[in-house]
Amino acid sequence: MLPARAQSDPTLATTSAAVPGTAELQKALEEGGIAVQTVRPGIRLAGYLDSSFVDNFIPPNARIPTRMADDGIAGGGFNFNAVRLLLERPLDDQNRWEMGFRVDLFAGQDAASMGGPDNLAGLGVPTEAGNARNTSSFLLAEAYILLRIPVGNAIDLKIGKFVPPLGFEVMERPANLNFTYGNLYSNLIPEMVTGTEAVYRPVDWVETTLGVLDGSFNAARAGFPFFGESTNSLGSAEAYLFLASAAFDAPARNARLVASALYGPDGADPPGFGLAPSIPGSGVFVQSPLNRAAPFFLGDIWGEWIPKAARDRILLAWEATGGFYEGVAAPGADSLQASHWLGASLWARYQISSFVSFALRTDWIHASANEILPEHIGPEDIWSVTGTVGFDIWENLMVRTEFRMDWGAAIYGTPIFPTGTLLFPLSSGPAFLWAVETVYSF
Numbered sequence: 001m002l003p004a005r006a007q008s009d010p011t012l013a014t015t016s017a018a019v020p021g022t023a024e025l026q027k028a029l030e031e032g033g034i035a036v037q038t039v040r041p042g043i044r045l046a047g048y049l050d051s052s053f054v055d056n057f058i059p060p061n062a063r064i065p066t067r068m069a070d071d072g073i074a075g076g077g078f079n080f081n082a083v084r085l086l087l088e089r090p091l092d093d094q095n096r097w098e099m100g101f102r103v104d105l106f107a108g109q110d111a112a113s114m115g116g117p118d119n120l121a122g123l124g125v126p127t128e129a130g131n132a133r134n135t136s137s138f139l140l141a142e143a144y145i146l147l148r149i150p151v152g153n154a155i156d157l158k159i160g161k162f163v164p165p166l167g168f169e170v171m172e173r174p175a176n177l178n179f180t181y182g183n184l185y186s187n188l189i190p191e192m193v194t195g196t197e198a199v200y201r202p203v204d205w206v207e208t209t210l211g212v213l214d215g216s217f218n219a220a221r222a223g224f225p226f227f228g229e230s231t232n233s234l235g236s237a238e239a240y241l242f243l244a245s246a247a248f249d250a251p252a253r254n255a256r257l258v259a260s261a262l263y264g265p266d267g268a269d270p271p272g273f274g275l276a277p278s279i280p281g282s283g284v285f286v287q288s289p290l291n292r293a294a295p296f297f298l299g300d301i302w303g304e305w306i307p308k309a310a311r312d313r314i315l316l317a318w319e320a321t322g323g324f325y326e327g328v329a330a331p332g333a334d335s336l337q338a339s340h341w342l343g344a345s346l347w348a349r350y351q352i353s354s355f356v357s358f359a360l361r362t363d364w365i366h367a368s369a370n371e372i373l374p375e376h377i378g379p380e381d382i383w384s385v386t387g388t389v390g391f392d393i394w395e396n397l398m399v400r401t402e403f404r405m406d407w408g409a410a411i412y413g414t415p416i417f418p419t420g421t422l423l424f425p426l427s428s429g430p431a432f433l434w435a436v437e438t439v440y441s442f
Contacts, residue, residue: 044088048174048441050081050110057432064412064431065283065375066187066365066382069113071180071433072412081437082108084172091146095154102162104142106171112137114171114191114285141171141192156199164193164217165209165245166260168302168319168347174439177315177349177359178388179402184343184363187284187373188321189300190217190262197243207247209260215239216269217262218285234327237266237293254312255305262323264296273328273339274371281371281378294327294336304347317347328370339370354392361386375410382408396441404433 055076056064064072070079088102106114144160167189169176197211215234233239245260262268269291272282282288302319306312324340345363352358364383371378384406391399407429 042089044090045086046442047083047085048172048439049083050108050173050437050439052079052081052179052435052437053077054079054433054435057434058412058427059414062412062414062427064406066183066373066406066411068110068181068186070109071113071435080108081173082106082110089146091148091156095150096148097150098146098148100146102142102144102146104140104171106139106141108137110173111139114139114141153201153203157196158199159196161192161194162197164190164197164211164213164243164260164262165247165258166190166262166298166300167321168304168317168345173437174398174441177317177347178361178386179400179435179437180386180404180433182345182361182363182386183365183382183384183406184319184321184345187365188298188323188341188343190284190298192219193217193241193243195241205249205251207249209243209245209247211243213241213243215241215264215266216287217241218270219287233293234267234269234291235293239264239266239268239293241268241296250305252308254308255303257301257303259301260299262296262298266293266295267291267325267327268296271325271372272374273325274377275328275337278377280375281367281373283374284372286374288328292327292336294325296323296325296327298323313351315347315349319343319345325370325372337370338368339372340368341372342366357390357392359388359390361388375413378409380409382406382411398437398439398441400435400437400439402433402435402437404435405429406431406433 053076054071056072056074058064058074060074062074066072070081083106085105086102089100091098091100140161142160142162144158144162147157147159149155149157163171167185169182169185169189171191173179173181193211193213194216195211195213197209197213199207199209201207215238241262241264243260243262245258247256247258249256270287271284272286272288273291274281298321300319300321302317304315304317306315320343322340322342324338326336326338328337328339343363343365345361347359347361349357349359362383362385364381365373366381367373367376367378369378371380373380373382384404386402386404388400388402393399409428410426411429411431413426
């Protein structure tokens, strides 16, 4: 398992022990060629507590809209980023009928920044970003049933709300190489989807995924009043999303390549697209009233490699993503205008010792005139460089310090009420961040 993509390693809370006195029966069955698993997976409970100090050196009342909300505000302050709780009953390694489940819950400021509009933003007073950003915010990130169907090498079926196999970075900050989220994850990659997906391994080193999803990502549209409408359709179209992904592992399990595509023949809600030159975009976490029934496509490919010659001390990774949407129309007009976006990122981490590591990330994002980037009118190009030094204090305690610089078109500004549009003149940066993070895992 490659550490960059690994989820928190859950500790076993309860297990089903083998019944005493069954050893003779088990031995007889095994001698007859019948495999017996004596200890089946039980219910697992795991998680972490993540807090930080973040300082952005930008003018008062300004903010950086292309970052997660709690990473892009002016000045310095202490954040309780998240308490994350994972409850699951994983599947065993047998090719047989089997059922399990997984539930992921986030509470804290990250829950307010991510997952909109499917999160509960607490009772705080909304800011200009529309997020309470307080420690009372909650987000149900995943909740799905797992079903193993013993066909071929076994098909694992997920039903519910889950994270799609898109993007190198993940929702859990401690599992990423850097403390802050990269611009690709914050602006171009869906976090969560609702529906069903089937995972199948035709051979040991290939994993394929096919899914049929609700007509949105980051939120389930069914029953949610998007702009006063409780419907799963865009116009008169059903607006389903179709997911396809393939992952390839190296024989030594020290490298992985993942290619994924998300296609909606009738569009997707969110993201919130804007119109050039007068109406800014609102980003992937905000649904747009302008979305129409028209093709939507998002493609993503990433890879990682841990060179054996470096004795597992170096990890290298890269990602490229892009997409288009043809259903943006000006208010009062019927003509549709296409929108497209691109992004690329590189990562490197060096494990200096068992105690200290250093990680570097560079990324670039581009959006066309019909913006997908929040509070921007395009076309836009934005770059960033991030350096992170990590300290593994104890087995369950990690401390990281991070320096980040962003620059490009309209990096930060002061929002105008009530539209949220950034006030001119805008700054092209650079915008600097310094942060210290402390994580306790259990």
